[in-house]
Amino acid sequence: MVRDCAPNAAHRALARWTSADPERRVLFTQNVDGLHDRALDELNEAPHRGGTPEAARPRTLHGDLFGVRCSTCAWKTRHLEPLDPSTLETLPHCPDCGALARPAVVWFGENLDPGILDSAFVEAERASVCLVVGTSALVQPAALLPRVVARGGGAVIEVNPDPTPLSAQSAVCLPAPAGSVLPALLD
Ligand SMILES: [Zn+2]
Known part of the structure; x- marks a missing residue:
């Protein structure tokens, strides 16, 4: 279902915005659907664009729905085709240790990647502006980040209906859907 979705106007506006200054405009996302990456690639793989700068890639706080990782060791890959969940045997297994693989997303109750989380707090502490887009602002610890920005004197702009x-x-x-607000705001 997710693979059949397409980036919307908000994903595309954010892709233009981060690609224009990827060192200073950092995108952290709770989304696991890969649509930010697809919007970046659609933009930057156009002729004469030279590909998506790595620094413009979103930092995914909650992982990647198309990622598969070992439930035991550090093995990880991406898997874009549908899996067969009918039996344990048909699910992917780790080629290194044989353990069952699992989605590379963060499930409720699990810890976030400490490297990504630390970098989020570092960026929040030095941000002059923080856009908070399309989130209930309830899921921790991501919901703390705009509060860190505000405490450090940065301006928080919320886009949520x-x-x-x-x-x-x-x-x-800005009480409106991201797709109608972000193109005008960022461009
Ligand atoms: Zn393994």
């Missing part, structure tokens, strides 16, 4: 616990602490709230 409905109010969230973050709205009262935001410098600006």
Whole structure:
């Protein structure tokens, strides 16, 4: 189902924005659907664009739905075709140690990748502006990040159709869908 989806106007606006200055415009996402990457590749693989800069890639706080990793060792790969979940035997297994593989996403109750999480807090502490787009602002620890920005004197801009616990602490709230707001805001 996710593979058949396409990036929307918000993904494409963010891809243009981060690609224009990837060292200073950093995207952290709770999404696991890979649509930010696909929007980046559609933009940067156009003729004369030279490919997506690695620094422009989103840092995925909650992992990658198309990633598969070993449940025991460090083996990891990407798997774009549908899997057969009918038996344990038909599910992918690790080629290194033989253990059952699992989706490379963070399930509820699991820890986030400490490297990505640490870099999120570093960026939040030095950010002058933080856009918070399309999130309930309830899932921790990601929901702490805009509060770190605000505490350090940065401006928080919230884009969400409905109010969230973050709205009262935001410098600006834009109560609309991301696809209708972000192209105008970022371009
Ligand atoms: Zn393994």
